[in-house]
Amino acid sequence: MTDLLTDHAFQDTYPEELSHCYGCGSSNPHGLHLRSTWDGDETVATFTPQPYHTALPGFVYGGLIASLIDCHGTGSASAAAYRAEGRAPGSDPALRFVTASLHVDFLRPTPLGPPLTVRGRIEEVKERKVVVSLSVAAGDQICATGRVVAVRLPASMAPPPPA
Numbered sequence: 341m342t343d344l345l346t347d348h349a350f351q352d353t354y355p356e357e358l359s360h361c362y363g364c365g366s367s368n369p370h371g372l373h374l375r376s377t378w379d380g381d382e383t384v385a386t387f388t389p390q391p392y393h394t395a396l397p398g399f400v401y402g403g404l405i406a407s408l409i410d411c412h413g414t415g416s417a418s419a420a421a422y423r424a425e426g427r428a429p430g431s432d433p434a435l436r437f438v439t440a441s442l443h444v445d446f447l448r449p450t451p452l453g454p455p456l457t458v459r460g461r462i463e464e465v466k467e468r469k470v471v472v473s474l475s476v477a478a479g480d481q482i483c484a485t486g487r488v489v490a491v492r493l494p495a496s497m498a499p500p501p502p503a
């Protein structure tokens with residue numbers, strides 16, 4: 341289901357208790373298993389939609405595109421926060437982010453079939469907030485753009501540490 345762009349995706353560094361996300365959690369058997377990495381100063385992930393990701397025949401469901409933007413955005417936010425601190429992704433103390441705001445613009449129909457490339461550009465890094473601009477492309481055509489405001493994981497959402 342997922343195109344493995346690299347063996348060292350940001351999501352590979354998520355601890356087990358944070359690996360259940362539908363979009364990017366490696367421990368979710370029903371999830372998308374999105375995997376993101378750096379490409380210079382940008383972040384990138386690829387994903388090949390399946391026939392059951394249909395909106396209208398031949399075109400990708402917009403909610404899936406929003407999910408790709410969401411999870412690539414939060415993964416990019418975490419990676420950017422680590423990079424800003426000069427630390428290896430996943431090192432302690434962990435820098436975990438959730439989505440505060442998700443904005444998506446569907447610029448043209450997204451063809452169902454080819455792999456999609458999701459790219460992120462880091463716009464702002466603060467201690468508790470990272471803003472990421474994103475695009476989703478089929479081949480050289482950008483089909484959607486987006487913006488994610490990611491905020492550090494609040495205590496109310498933090499899973500208990502493993503026993």
Ligand SMILES: CCCCCCCCCCCC(=O)SCCNC(=O)CCNC(=O)[C@H](O)C(C)(C)COP(=O)(O)OP(=O)(O)OC[C@H]1O[C@@H](n2cnc3c(N)ncnc32)[C@H](O)[C@@H]1OP(=O)(O)O
Pocket residue numbers: 353354355358361363410411414418430434435436437438439440441466468469489491492493494497
């Ligand atoms: C390594 C392991 C990784 C592991 C990570 C694995 C998890 C994968 C996550 C997948 C993504 C998801 O689906 S996460 C699930 C969906 N998201 C949620 O359920 C989040 C629910 N919302 C919340 O809990 C809260 O609203 C927060 C945490 C998002 C914000 O808390 P808060 O306490 O209100 O934050 P606050 O201090 O006011 O704001 C902090 C900064 O963010 C800005 N901000 C806050 N909300 C918004 C907003 N809606 N739109 C724009 N900007 C906003 C503020 O202006 C401020 O910017 P400034 O003034 O500083 O400039």
